[in-house]
Amino acid sequence: MTDLPTSPFPALLVGLPILVATLSLFFRPRGKAVVGLMGCLLTGGLGLIALVEVMQQGTVIHILGGWDPPLGILLRMDSLAAVFIGMTAVVGVFISLYAWWFFRAREATNGGFPLFWPLWLFLWAGLNGLFLSNDLFNLFVTIEVIGMSAVALAVLSGKTAAQIAGLRYLLAAITGSMAYLFGVALIYGSTGTLDLGLLRQVLEPGATTTFALLVITLGLMIKMAGFPFHFWLPPAHSSALAPVSALLSALVVKGAFYILLRLWMEVFGVSITFSAGQLIGLAGAIAVIWGSWQAFMQTSLKLIVAHSSVAQLGYLLMIFPLLILAPGVAAGSADWLSPAWTAGVYQVMAHAFAKASFFLSAGIIIMALGHDHKGSLRDLASRMPMTVMAIGIAGVSLIGLPPSGGFFAKWMLLKGIFLSGQWWWAPVVLAGSFLTAGYVFMLLRLAFATAREKEPFRPVPKGLEVCALLLALGSFLIVLPAEYLIQFLESSEAFGSGIQSIMEGGTYGND
Amino acid sequence: METYQIYILTSAVLFVIGMGGVFMARHFIKKIIATIIMGGGVFLCFVSFAQRDALTFADPVPHALVITGIVVAVASAAFALALARRIYQLTGEESFTNDK
Amino acid sequence: MSVLIDLLLAILTVYLALQCLLAQRLSQSVFLFFAFGLALALAWVRLGAVDVAITEAAIAAGFMGVLFLDALRDFSPAVSENQEDLKAVQNPPSKNATKSLLLPRLALGLGLGLFLLIALEAVWKTPDGGGLTAAAVALLPESGVEHPVTAVLLNFRAYDTWLEIGVILLGLLAIYAAGGINLYRKPGVAAKDPLLRQVILFSTPVLFLFGAFLLYFGKTGPGGAFQAAVLWGAIGIMLHLGGWPVFAVLPRWLGQLILTLGLGFFLVLGFLFMARGDALFEYPPAYAGILILIVETLAAISIAAALTTIYANINQMQEEPKQNESTT
Numbered sequence: 019m020t021d022l023p024t025s026p027f028p029a030l031l032v033g034l035p036i037l038v039a040t041l042s043l044f045f046r047p048r049g050k051a052v053v054g055l056m057g058c059l060l061t062g063g064l065g066l067i068a069l070v071e072v073m074q075q076g077t078v079i080h081i082l083g084g085w086d087p088p089l090g091i092l093l094r095m096d097s098l099a100a101v102f103i104g105m106t107a108v109v110g111v112f113i114s115l116y117a118w119w120f121f122r123a124r125e126a127t128n129g130g131f132p133l134f135w136p137l138w139l140f141l142w143a144g145l146n147g148l149f150l151s152n153d154l155f156n157l158f159v160t161i162e163v164i165g166m167s168a169v170a171l172a173v174l175s176g177k178t179a180a181q182i183a184g185l186r187y188l189l190a191a192i193t194g195s196m197a198y199l200f201g202v203a204l205i206y207g208s209t210g211t212l213d214l215g216l217l218r219q220v221l222e223p224g225a226t227t228t229f230a231l232l233v234i235t236l237g238l239m240i241k242m243a244g245f246p247f248h249f250w251l252p253p254a255h256s257s258a259l260a261p262v263s264a265l266l267s268a269l270v271v272k273g274a275f276y277i278l279l280r281l282w283m284e285v286f287g288v289s290i291t292f293s294a295g296q297l298i299g300l301a302g303a304i305a306v307i308w309g310s311w312q313a314f315m316q317t318s319l320k321l322i323v324a325h326s327s328v329a330q331l332g333y334l335l336m337i338f339p340l341l342i343l344a345p346g347v348a349a350g351s352a353d354w355l356s357p358a359w360t361a362g363v364y365q366v367m368a369h370a371f372a373k374a375s376f377f378l379s380a381g382i383i384i385m386a387l388g389h390d391h392k393g394s395l396r397d398l399a400s401r402m403p404m405t406v407m408a409i410g411i412a413g414v415s416l417i418g419l420p421p422s423g424g425f426f427a428k429w430m431l432l433k434g435i436f437l438s439g440q441w442w443w444a445p446v447v448l449a450g451s452f453l454t455a456g457y458v459f460m461l462l463r464l465a466f467a468t469a470r471e472k473e474p475f476r477p478v479p480k481g482l483e484v485c486a487l488l489l490a491l492g493s494f495l496i497v498l499p500a501e502y503l504i505q506f507l508e509s510s511e512a513f514g515s516g517i518q519s520i521m522e523g524g525t526y527g528n529d
Numbered sequence: 530m531e532t533y534q535i536y537i538l539t540s541a542v543l544f545v546i547g548m549g550g551v552f553m554a555r556h557f558i559k560k561i562i563a564t565i566i567m568g569g570g571v572f573l574c575f576v577s578f579a580q581r582d583a584l585t586f587a588d589p590v591p592h593a594l595v596i597t598g599i600v601v602a603v604a605s606a607a608f609a610l611a612l613a614r615r616i617y618q619l620t621g622e623e624s625f626t627n628d629k
Numbered sequence: 630m631s632v633l634i635d636l637l638l639a640i641l642t643v644y645l646a647l648q649c650l651l652a653q654r655l656s657q658s659v660f661l662f663f664a665f666g667l668a669l670a671l672a673w674v675r676l677g678a679v680d681v682a683i684t685e686a687a688i689a690a691g692f693m694g695v696l697f698l699d700a701l702r703d704f705s706p707a708v709s710e711n712q713e714d715l716k717a718v719q720n721p722p723s724k725n726a727t728k729s730l731l732l733p734r735l736a737l738g739l740g741l742g743l744f745l746l747i748a749l750e751a752v753w754k755t756p757d758g759g760g761l762t763a764a765a766v767a768l769l770p771e772s773g774v775e776h777p778v779t780a781v782l783l784n785f786r787a788y789d790t791w792l793e794i795g796v797i798l799l800g801l802l803a804i805y806a807a808g809g810i811n812l813y814r815k816p817g818v819a820a821k822d823p824l825l826r827q828v829i830l831f832s833t834p835v836l837f838l839f840g841a842f843l844l845y846f847g848k849t850g851p852g853g854a855f856q857a858a859v860l861w862g863a864i865g866i867m868l869h870l871g872g873w874p875v876f877a878v879l880p881r882w883l884g885q886l887i888l889t890l891g892l893g894f895f896l897v898l899g900f901l902f903m904a905r906g907d908a909l910f911e912y913p914p915a916y917a918g919i920l921i922l923i924v925e926t927l928a929a930i931s932i933a934a935a936l937t938t939i940y941a942n943i944n945q946m947q948e949e950p951k952q953n954e955s956t957t
Contacts, residue, residue: 029909033896036795040889082788084911089764089785133806140799155594159792162601170803178619185612192564192605193551200544200571207578210759229751532635539639541748543646549741550650562662566646569669580676581757587677588760589777596684597793603688604800610696611804611943614703623704
């Protein structure tokens with residue numbers, strides 16, 4: 019563990035955004051926005067540089083305080099963490115630029131929400147910290163940083179609906195993190211360590227480990243709005259300001275998924291049963307169908323997009339049953355694991371780009387028309403071609419049509435499903451795509467329909483439309499380096515230990 | 530029965546009471562109190578483990594974790610309280626109307 | 630004998646927690662919450678965790694309790710109106726309770742019962758050894774402090790503690806966001822009660838000295854930045870109540886500086902040593918003791934300021950006029 023190369027990047031990725039956030043507090047509202055934007059660009063650049071560094075050097079670590087685990091905390095940046103940090107950097111920079119123009123445009127009416135910038139920088143630091151963390155308790159602190167800044171951003175608009183949704187979100191988030199922490203306490207009690215790498219070696223199956231896994235999974239499911247804990251997500255995401263909605267759905271919910279993936283692959287190999295995986299898969303499948311159906315039934319654009327998040331997160335849950343083989347099925351090779359693993363990471367990236375773009379487009383439409391009832395989309399194609407194009411492209415990726423990132427993710431998911439012999443998940447994936455196609459094409463049809471009466475229309479800064487379009491294109495561009503990226507991701511420690519668990523036999527797939 | 534075992538059982542009971550409270554209590558304030566009770570259970574669990582193998586002093590790591598945890602939990606509870614009061618001011622409501 | 634005390638204390642804690650959630654009136658809940666916090670603090674003294682006990686009594690029961698008490702001013706009149714409604718929820722068999730509400734609640738109750746059983750089995754089966762005591766003992770001499778909990782908090786796991794100081798500042802920002810109020814609004818002035826002011830004037834230096842004592846002796850015994858911060862924060866809150874809003878008289882930049890000093894200095898110090906080639910938050914053993922004391926002091930000042938400001942902001946929510954809904 020400690021013979022890996024040391025790098026200052028992990029520490030900078032967490033420290034710098036918080037330093038800038040703290041500095042920005044000293045400025046007046048205008049200055050806050052300038053300092054905040056600079057900080058965002060800096061953090062984004064740093065994230066990309068760190069990604070390149072990991073591509074060249076392999077996994078790098080940073081031993082905080084110079085104390086080795088188990089007593090100290092280790093930051094570890096492997097390929098999985100690097101990809102997530104890189105994704106956050108790209109999506110984050112575009113959303114920051116959008117936010118800059120978005121708040122500038124409404125500065126006169128409501129002060130331009132200067133608190134957005136320090137809160138967003140705290141959120142960014144929390145996300146980076148989460149991806150880098152290699153310590154169960156430190157993960158708790160980072161999810162709390164993320165949770166609090168996310169809720170604070172969600173209620174920033176000051177609307178009553180946002181505040182009620184925000185309180186519900188906050189209570190769900192606190193409950194989730196406390197459940198997670200209870201599991202951490204039990205694991206510390208039975209092993210005496212919090213470091214993921216050491217835990218993998220010393221954790222033994224038993225009643226305590228199983229229960230710890232149960233509460234940790236439960237807590238993280240609440241945090242990532244997995245069915246049946248999705249109730250807080252649609253109101254919170256749809257009532258927030260447009261750039262905030264994009265941040266919440268593109269990045270924040272992925273944090274909990276990341277921990278869950280890491281823990282299941284890397285740490286809990288010894289105690290996961292086939293039925294536990296199936297249960298999570300079932301929750302995911304219900305979320306896919308239910309969320310898509312709800313999205314189809316909504317009448318306002320932001321609610322459609324928010325319910326669609328529930329469905330898209332369901333796909334993420336569906337990769338968990340694929341990590342475990344049915345009892346009795348021998349694991350000759352780990353062929354099926356690679357597609358399932360790739361599907362998870364690609365679904366995260368495709369959804370982050372597409373959903374961010376979708377919410378940003380919704381924000382543009384609200385800004386232009388003053389509301390987002392879906393009927394108002396009529397004739398939008400002639401007035402805002404760029405935004406309609408962004409919605410179309412992002413929608414295609416959400417449906418999963420080739421050659422989008424969403425298609426690649428769903429293709430890999432199906433491949434994993436058939437290779438692992440769990441064919442019963444396949445119809446869900448297809449049904450989800452059909453339902454998604456239903457609401458995306460409904461929106462597009464409206465946009466190209468002719469309007470009966472012209473609604474008042476305010477011009478929107480071009481920069482906003484460009485940001486939304488570029489993000490939508492991003493959900494296609496991520497497919498280009500797929501081959502390289504798959505190899506890169508398979509060098510990650512989490513994947514390696516997942517494979518190892520299977521090859522050692524008896525650890526995965528026992529029931 | 531060892532001392533720590535009494536408290537470790539208590540911790541599980543407190544955790545479940547708090548969890549039930551979050552879901553079943555209606556008033557905002559009670560929900561917030563329930564999260565703190567839940568947290569109390571978790572922290573009690575940590576500290577009980579610390580006392581298990583005390584040498585000249587108890588295991589300091591869980592103590593430090595719990596101090597960190599209490600402060601974090603209080604910060605989020607204070608935020609929740611601020612939101613709850615704000616909602617009450619704006620709407621006069623003190624519980625979620627369409628309860629999940 | 631000692632087992633009996635522990636058993637009684639455990640039962641008392643559970644009883645208070647249950648009563649706190651089941652109480653009919655909100656004020657009862659809040660007072661039972663105080664009692665619960667103190668019972669928990671006693672449990673921690675029994676478990677030899679004096680640091681945790683002080684933190685619990687001061688922050689969880691004390692500070693949070695004060696915030697809840699303050700919230701009662703807002704909520705209490707409405708609760709009595711809702712009494713019928715509340716009763717109906719707590720005793721489902723009454724005629725008000727509808728069947729549709731009863732069934733999910735029953736299922737939830739059964740689920741929780743089952744969950745409790747599994748939880749009890751899980752905690753019971755944990756092994757009776759295996760922590761990091763030995764590791765901490767071995768490295769304690771290099772940490773620069775003598776008290777193991779302080780060593781873990783400010784040296785071995787300094788990163789967590791730094792993030793946690795960040796969480797407090799974040800909590801303050803979040804409350805600003807929730808209130809939808811200006812960042813630099815001056816706190817209002819509370820009623821001037823001459824007796825109250827005398828009491829406050831008398832207790833301010835006492836609390837200050839006690840806080841400083843806790844801070845300084847955190848090096849060798851129980852106590853430290855957080856405990857001291859709460860005592861100093863209490864000074865701020867009392868001064869606010871007595872009609873001396875401390876942060877209103879300070880110039881804005883100074884207030885900001887005090888709030889961010891702990892987090893900022895901690896980080897900048899870490900970056901400075903990082904520039905030298907060490908890891909973040911790595912202190913040279915020779916200077917570790919003094920550096921930790923400075924970091925702790927600044928952190929305590931910042932946390933105290935944050936707690937005072939959080940209180941002042943939540944306290945003022947009532948007086949603030951209803952804002953018109955801002956359009957989005």
